[in-house]
Amino acid sequence: MDVAMKRKPSTEATAAWIRLMRVQSRVLDAVEHELKKAGFPPLAWYDALFELSRAPSGELRPVELEKQMLLPQYSTSRLIDRLVDEGLAARRECKADKRGQFVEITDAGRELQKKMWQAYSAAIEKHVGSKLSDGDAVKLCGLLDRLGCSCSEAQPLAVRDVASAR
Amino acid sequence: MDVAMKRKPSTEATAAWIRLMRVQSRVLDAVEHELKKAGFPPLAWYDALFELSRAPSGELRPVELEKQMLLPQYSTSRLIDRLVDEGLAARRECKADKRGQFVEITDAGRELQKKMWQAYSAAIEKHVGSKLSDGDAVKLCGLLDRLGCSCSEAQPLAVRDVASAR
DNA sequence: CGTGATTAAATGCAGTTGCATGAAATAGTC
């Protein structure tokens, strides 16, 4: 390991880092707050329900969910617990691999997902859409994507996801 | 409230939202992980120490720290607890307003802040700087700033902060 | 096949967060 690897970032890069952290935090807080105000569960629940709902036959292995959502394993496991407790998903045995299981979204789960999207999409429009032209949104996507894959990659899908199911 | 307020976001805006959430999460995870690997406390500690260190005479009211850091009040209160426990900061009485107090950074605190910046800046360079030209970093800042002030504003300082004290 | 490494998922525990509330000082108002 070369000592020179530890180069200092430029002022511009540092400024971008700070913006990324602060703006994300504010926008996320704002959106989460609106969802909560409307009586909905946290965004993570939506994300999970969304991933399940668009999966073939509405079910996914926990491992897959985990990868889609960038969550640690234990975190996914407990999120599923909660969804199951609330009747939004069900655990199903996996015959092919008995260590594993399938998580299947229920009708109630699908319904909640759709309802949440009403409030969620309105919040996105309010806190992102209304502040940026479509062209600028595309530029922003492009710049962010370049930062994306410092670690693992995952979902190269997200773009068209948006276009379709939501 | 017009019902039409609940307009749907464009595909582009939604894509930007998703990127913002995912990329920030990954980059933050990566940077936090490097700091932890190097045996340092969480980033929030750095931020607090940094804010304190650049404040006049190295002290700040908890309320001010709270605003700078976009943290809830109780969270700041407990963060200060921990800094004090570790001898990185000290609580001092505020004679002008006896409800309040001052939090003052200690020498150990200043030292840790500087040491952390070594690792922190290297991580920023690795996960942000090296992926973006300075020009692109500036563009990214500009786009993010437009999303910034959906709620409260706060630190219009951050830009020059970066240039100076760090 | 048998043995060791790997993968899927759950869980105990300690530490942290969020929420609501409390306690203490100050500000505003009549």
Place this chain on the structure above:
DNA sequence: GACTATTTCATGCAACTGCATTTAATCACG
């Protein structure tokens, strides 16, 4: 000046997170 509202900070409690470990099943391969 007494009364209420507000501001500043702390804290009890329940929920949540991270970490390390456990359990169970599959895989790799000699």
